[in-house]
Amino acid sequence: MIKEPSTEHDLHACILESQATGVFAFNKSLQIISWNKSLEKLSSIPSTNVIGKSLIDVFTYHSFSAEQFKRVIGGAEISGHVGMNGKEASVTMAPLVNPDGDAIGGVATLQSVETTQKNSGLSQMESLEPYMVQIFERSSLGMVMLDLDFK
Numbered sequence: 001m002i003k004e005p006s007t008e009h010d011l012h013a014c015i016l017e018s019q020a021t022g023v024f025a026f027n028k029s030l031q032i033i034s035w036n037k038s039l040e041k042l043s044s045i046p047s048t049n050v051i052g053k054s055l056i057d058v059f060t061y062h063s064f065s066a067e068q069f070k071r072v073i074g075g076a077e078i079s080g081h082v083g084m085n086g087k088e089a090s091v092t093m094a095p096l097v098n099p100d101g102d103a104i105g106g107v108a109t110l111q112s113v114e115t116t117q118k119n120s121g122l123s124q125m126e127s128l129e130p131y132m133v134q135i136f137e138r139s140s141l142g143m144v145m146l147d148l149d150f151k
Contacts, residue, residue: 022089022110025096030055030069033105042089042112069093072106081113088113 005011016023022039026032031054035047050058055069059082072078072093079092089110096105 025107027105073103
């Protein structure tokens, strides 16, 4: 017989652990309070090694600073890339709020850049398109973007 979650809390824990995307949460002290199984796989770091540790101590490539994590707690949503255990991952962070809507920390989703590109069928050049669009939009020079077929 398959055991069903008996409480709403158990159901939420099952949902978090069943995610194909790595998910972690942190508190206002920038300590990791949650680290799911997909993130364990992505990072090769068991949750028991990171729960209670500082975000800054866990991430080897500091594309995000303590100030940016604090901005997330303050209401900002931030995305970018981070290095973990020699792997690059795309990350999106948002405030973690209680039922009253008060920020109590942050929550982040991470997915391997390699997996993201492989699953979406993007070439390395196509994955740079959003950055190229920003360059074109902000440039005061006239620019044209062509693919290898000059289209």
